[in-house]
Amino acid sequence: xxxxxxxxxxxxxxxxxxxxxxxxxxxxxxxxxxxxxxxxxxxxxxxxxxxxxxxxxxxxxxxxxxxxxxxxxxxxxxxxxxxxxxxxxxxxxxxxxxxxxxxxxxxxxxxxxxxxxxxxxxxxxxxxxxxxxxxxxxxxxxxxxxxxxxxxxxxxxxxxxxxxxxxxxxxxxxxxxxxxxxxxxxxxxxxxxxxxxxxxxxxxxxxxxxxxxxxxxxxxxxxxxxxxxxxxxxxxxxxxxxxxxxxxxxxxxxxxxxxxxxxxxxxxxxxxxxxxxxxxxxxxxxxxxxxxxxxxxxxxxxxxxxxxxxxxxxxxxxxxxxxxxxxxxxxxxxxxxxxxxxxxxxxxxxxxxxxxxxxxxxxxxxxxxxxxxxxxxxxxxxxxxxxxxxxxxxxxxxxxxxxxxxxxxxxxxxxxxxxxxxxxxxxxxxxxxxxxxxxxxxxxxxxxxxxxxxxxxxxxxxxxxxxxxxxxxxxxxxxxxxxxxxxxxxxxxxxxxxxxxxxxxxxxxxxxxxxxxxxxxxxxxxxxxxxxxxxxxxxxxxxxxxxxxxxxxxxxxxxxxxxxxxxxxxxxxxxxxxxxxxxxxxxxxxxxxxxxxxxxxxxxxxxxxxxxxxxxxxxxxxxxxxxxxxxxxxxxxxxxxxxxxxxxxxxxxxxxxxxxxxxxxxxxxxxxxxxxxxxxxxxxxxxxxxxxxxxxxxxxxxxxxxxxxxxxxxxxxxxxxxxxxxxxxxxxxxxxxxxxxxxxxxxxxxxxxxxxxxxxxxxxxxxxxxxxxxxxxxxxxxxxxxxxxxxxxxxxxxxxxxxxxxxxxxxxxxxx
Numbered sequence: 113x114x115x116x117x118x119x120x121x122x123x124x125x126x127x128x129x130x131x132x133x134x135x136x137x138x139x140x141x142x143x144x145x146x147x148x149x150x151x152x153x154x155x156x157x158x159x160x161x162x163x164x165x166x167x168x169x170x171x172x173x174x175x176x177x178x179x180x181x182x183x184x185x186x187x188x189x190x191x192x193x194x195x196x197x198x199x200x201x202x203x204x205x206x207x208x209x210x211x212x213x214x215x216x217x218x219x220x221x222x223x224x225x226x227x228x229x230x231x232x233x234x235x236x237x238x239x240x241x242x243x244x245x246x247x248x249x250x251x252x253x254x255x256x257x258x259x260x261x262x263x264x265x266x267x268x269x270x271x272x273x274x275x276x277x278x279x280x281x282x283x284x285x286x287x288x289x290x291x292x293x294x295x296x297x298x299x300x301x302x303x304x305x306x307x308x309x310x311x312x313x314x315x316x317x318x319x320x321x322x323x324x325x326x327x328x329x330x331x332x333x334x335x336x337x338x339x340x341x342x343x344x345x346x347x348x349x350x351x352x353x354x355x356x357x358x359x360x361x362x363x364x365x366x367x368x369x370x371x372x373x374x375x376x377x378x379x380x381x382x383x384x385x386x387x388x389x390x391x392x393x394x395x396x397x398x399x400x401x402x403x404x405x406x407x408x409x410x411x412x413x414x415x416x417x418x419x420x421x422x423x424x425x426x427x428x429x430x431x432x433x434x435x436x437x438x439x440x441x442x443x444x445x446x447x448x449x450x451x452x453x454x455x456x457x458x459x460x461x462x463x464x465x466x467x468x469x470x471x472x473x474x475x476x477x478x479x480x481x482x483x484x485x486x487x488x489x490x491x492x493x494x495x496x497x498x499x500x501x502x503x504x505x506x507x508x509x510x511x512x513x514x515x516x517x518x519x520x521x522x523x524x525x526x527x528x529x530x531x532x533x534x535x536x537x538x539x540x541x542x543x544x545x546x547x548x549x550x551x552x553x554x555x556x557x558x559x560x561x562x563x564x565x566x567x568x569x570x571x572x573x574x575x576x577x578x579x580x581x582x583x584x585x586x587x588x589x590x591x592x593x594x595x596x597x598x599x600x601x602x603x604x605x606x607x608x609x610x611x612x613x614x615x616x617x618x619x620x621x622x623x624x625x626x627x628x629x630x631x632x633x634x635x636x637x638x639x640x641x642x643x644x645x646x647x648x649x650x651x652x653x654x655x656x657x658x659x660x661x662x663x664x665x666x667x668x669x670x671x672x673x674x675x676x677x678x679x680x681x682x683x684x685x686x687x688x689x690x691x692x693x694x695x696x697x698x699x700x701x702x703x704x705x706x707x708x709x710x711x712x713x714x715x716x717x718x719x720x721x722x723x724x725x726x727x728x729x730x731x732x733x734x735x736x737x738x739x740x741x742x743x744x745x746x747x748x749x750x751x752x753x754x755x756x757x758x759x760x761x762x763x764x765x766x767x768x769x770x771x772x773x774x775x776x777x778x779x780x781x782x783x784x785x786x787x788x789x790x791x792x793x794x795x796x797x798x799x800x801x802x803x804x805x806x807x808x809x810x811x812x813x814x815x816x817x818x819x820x821x822x823x824x825x826x827x828x829x830x831x832x833x834x835x836x837x838x839x840x841x842x843x844x845x846x847x848x849x850x851x852x853x854x855x856x857x858x859x860x861x862x863x864x865x866x867x868x869x870x871x872x873x874x875x876x877x878x879x880x881x882x883x884x885x886x887x888x889x890x891x892x893x894x895x896x897x898x899x900x901x902x903x904x905x906x907x908x909x910x911x912x913x914x915x916x917x918x919x920x921x922x923x924x925x926x927x928x
Contacts, residue, residue: 114141114155116166132169136162142182149191149389150378154208156182156196163208165380172384175211177204186230186237188255189280192388195237195255197226203239205255209386217258220249225273230255231300232280236262238307240274240287248274248289250298252307262306267296268778277324279338281371284310286340286353288322293730295340295351314758314774315351316708316728317344325350327371332396335364368396475761475770476817476829477746477799482757482775483814484804491529491810493536496520497782499752503686503735504601504644505551507752507783510803512791512837513559514576515810516552524548526564530580531803531810541581543574543588551601557609557839564588565599571614573626594622594631600642607651607854608846609839615642615656623668625843632847635666637673643687643702648695649742652851653716657687657700665698665719669849678719681710686735692762693745697724699762701736701749704728709736711749711760713768725768729758739786741800743831746772748786748800755780781806784813789833794859797826825859827866832856 116132139158146153152172153164159182163173179198187194193214195205203219206212220226220241227240237253248270251261267274272290278300279286285298285307295313300306321343330336335355342349355367370393378389395401498518501507508517510531517540519525524545529537547566555561560576573590597617605611610626619642621635640659647654654666657680664674681687683703690699698714700723708731712723729736734751740762741747749758759772782805792798793814800815819826833856840852860866889897 113137114144114153114164132166134162134164134169134171136171136174143185145185145187145194147191147383148187148189149391150376150380150383152380152383154185154187154194156185158182159198161185161194161196161206161208167380172380173208173211175206175208177206177213179204183225184227186228188230189232190388190390191383193255195228195230197228197239197241199223203228203237203253203258205237205258209384215255215258217253217260220251222246227274227276229276229278229285231278231285232283234283234300234306236300236306238276238278238285240276248272250274250276250287250307265307265309272319275322277322277338277340279324279327281327281369282337282367284338284353286324286338288319288340288342290320291318293318297353312774312776313351313353314730314756315342316349317342317347317731320344326374327396328374328394330396332363332368333360333398335360335367337367363397363399365397370395475746475772477744477759477761478770478772480759480773480799480815480817483816485812485814489534489812491515491531491534491537492808493538494527494529494808494810495539497805497808499782502550502600505549506737506785508785508803508805509552509554509562510785510787510810511554511556511559512787514554514562514580515785515803516554516562517805517810518549518552524566525584526552526562528562528576528581529810542584543572543581544584544586545572545588546586550599553602553604555610556604556606556836559837563602563604563612565602565614567598569593569595569597569599569616569618571595571599571602571612571624590626590629592622592624592629592631595620601644603645603647603654605651605846606647606649606836607840607852608843609841610843611846613645613647613654615645617641621645621654621656621666625847627843633668633672635668635672635674637664644689646689646691648691650695650851650853651846653691653695655689655691655698657681657689657702659684663689663698663700663714663719665716669847676716676719678714679722681712683707685733688735688738690738690740690747692740692742692747693764696764697762697768699738699740699747701738703735707731709751711736711738711769713762725766727760727769727771730756737783739784739802741789743789743833744799744829748784750781750784752783753780757784779806788836790835790837790857790859792859794825794830794861795822795864797822797829799829821867821870823864824867824870825861825864827860827868830859833859 114134115130117128118131137157141155141157143156144153151167153166155162155164159179160174160176162171164171179202180200182196182198185194185196193205193207197203197219201219201223203217204213205215207214219239221244222242224242229238231238235255237255239251241249243249248267250265250267252263253261270289272292275288277286283300285300287296293315295315297310298307299310301308319342323341325339330339335357336352337355338353340351342351357364372391373394375392377392378387494517496519498520501518508515513532515529515531517527517529519527519542524547525542526549527540527542529540545564545566547568550565550567552562552564562574564572571592572588575589595616595618600615600617603613612624612626613621615621619638622631623633625632638658643657643659645654645656654668656664661680661682663678663680665676667675680700681702682705685703687700687702692699696716698716700712700714702710704710709729711727711729713725714723732751732754734753736749736751739748745762747760747762755777757775761770761772784802784804786800786802791801797817797819798814799817802813804811804813817829834854835857836854840854841850
């Protein structure tokens with residue numbers, strides 16, 4: 113059956129009865145599509161279509177398509193034809209009134225569920241489905257010729273059905289996938305590639321379903337070009353797409369042309385008799401438009417979770433470049449002040465919503481790009497990788513010489529691979545630890561020393577010979593035995609040579625002097641399991657985050673108990689902590705109690721207060737591993753098994769976190785490990801470099817900033833960089849209270865001039881001159897000057913020859 117319901121404008125307050133019920137279907141109805149012009153509905157059941165008059169309660173058209181099962185349908189903009197995709201991989205464009213197929217073709221190579229969307233008055237059709245390799249796919253078609261598609265776009269692997277939504281006014285296509293936590297936005301153009309990718313929006317939760325709000329309901333004074341609702345497991349989340357403008361006081365007529373109204377322009381009987389009509393247009397300007405039926409003159413718009421447009425675009429009229437606000441902040445970009453309650457029936461005053469639009473922070477690194485380096489630099493054929501390491505372990509570690517990769521073989525083996533010799537490798541030699549490794553780190557001041565923590569409480573120190581391992585090693589150079597339970601994580605001191613901190617499941621942290629192998633300091637004060645710890649960049653403090661949802665800061669040389677304690681992530685699945693902004697800020701990644709991943713910013717000085725800022729990121733089981741660029745205070749985050757890298761700029765003042773670019777790959781990775789900043793190629797404006805561990809290979813990845821004048825050294829991107837591979841003091845010096853800092857170097861090559869010294873270009877000629885009433889000339893004045901100039905050039909005042917000739921008197925003409 114198909115039932116039609118009329119909902120009261122005040123909402124549903126009790127049981128309702130359907131106004132119409134249709135029971136004329138041979139098979140189960142699969143989809144319902146309203147006609148764009150009149151009160152008709154197309155219902156697909158099996159391989160047949162029926163067109164129903166929902167006012168009269170009659171079925172007027174019934175036609176069958178030669179196919180298996182209709183999966184999706186979409187009316188054309190004028191309502192003359194309807195397009196559909198089928199389970200047997202076919203694509204049809206049909207004229208229901210003539211009961212005929214106008215065009216047909218082959219849609220996608222896989223029979224999995226597909227979707228179709230007519231693209232307004234462009235004459236094009238969009239379909240989404242799967243190719244023969246089960247990768248998700250978009251195709252654009254010319255509705256006049258379905259023999260071959262105009263364009264095909266692959267969107268990577270995934271099992272969720274892609275749901276396309278189209279806004280004909282802005283010509284934007286929004287693609288959402290079931291089970292995904294992101295949206296892809298495309299623009300319809302008149303170029304050869306009729307669909308171009310604009311951007312991607314990260315969402316706060318996985319998508320169960322999605323729908324687009326009618327254009328008449330968008331908030332035009334916030335430059336909201338479209339709005340969708342995301343159906344999650346337990347909530348509906350409005351997703352707003354806005355275009356930035358310097359001022360929101362005036363109506364942006366360039367963004368909002370006249371749109372389709374909600375008026376009925378044609379009766380069902382007229383359409384069935386062959387008449388056609390276009391929908392009437394109405395203005396979206398609040399000063400001109402009439403309120404919708406049942407709409408109050410001023411309404412309060414929900415502010416739950418919004419996605420705003422990019423605030424970092426140089427072109428403020430670029431309607432297709434958008435940036436996720438939901439992944440950056442858990443609150444909307446505009447601060448919305450709720451009106452005071454009064455005694456009105458709906459409990460909300462009719463005063464307009466007051467909005468303030470804060471200034472926009474411009475980050476130099478916001479448009480970074482990542483590129484996987486040439487395959488000749490990759491290390492491939494790494495077999496038996498272990499994927500069962502604890503969440504406190506990064507998965508693998510790389511320095512300038514070696515990579516340490518855990519293996520799934522028994523005996524706790526860690527393979528040591530020489531990354532200076534890329535290519536396909538045979539079975540690498542390994543370190544046999546006899547127990548399962550829980551964490552391991554390279555000594556930052558010795559590329560040949562590896563510390564490994566084991567689940568039996570032992571820490572083993574391995575020294576690798578200069579040429580690398582030639583056989584499996586089973587005897588470490590040093591063993592540290594002080595913990596009674598498994599080691600959770602290891603951290604070398606960032607300044608002092610051979611100072612190592614180990615945290616264990618026994619809730620203790622021990623600081624070791626590897627020169628002597630002695631236990632120097634034992635830190636206590638944890639009530640539950642330690643999840644992670646990190647040294648401050650100046651080497652004076654040690655911060656921890658624990659399972660009891662608390663952050664602790666220690667001054668190890670002064671006290672064995674924490675000097676400061678504050679609230680941390682509520683989730684107990686895992687967490688990470690890193691110091692930023694001159695050790696004034698702690699960035700803590702973890703989980704909310706609901707299981708969502710989050711990144712919090714905490715003030716070290718006021719650690720007991722609530723976080724300065726918290727942003728939620730897409731849900732996933734793995735803990736986000738942060739890497740901080742100390743010089744530029746930019747943080748990268750990704751997790752084991754993820755395929756997306758997030759990034760933020762960290763600030764000591766609002767907004768505290770500024771979202772930068774994200775990078776996604778088709779395949780998930782086992783982890784990222786960043787190298788010291790001194791290895792970056794500044795000539796290519798590379799500001800970070802990392803190794804990416806895949807299923808069986810290691811790939812170097814370069815992070816760059818697009819710049820125009822690359823012949824100059826970009827000194828605004830490269831402040832003096834710390835030399836992190838040479839210690840500033842010995843272990844004894846640090847234990848005795850020394851605080852010597854690392855030296856810094858200038859990365860500018862001697863043959864490159866800094867960008868700050870580049871010659872300034874002459875200002876470009878203005879297209880339009882500014883008004884100056886002292887020099888302003890009217891059109892008449894300009895015309896007179898032009899005529900005068902032409903007269904002077906022609907020398908019109910010169911005496912002509914006929915002027916000197918003697919003629920006859922006037923009265924002599926009367927004789928003729």
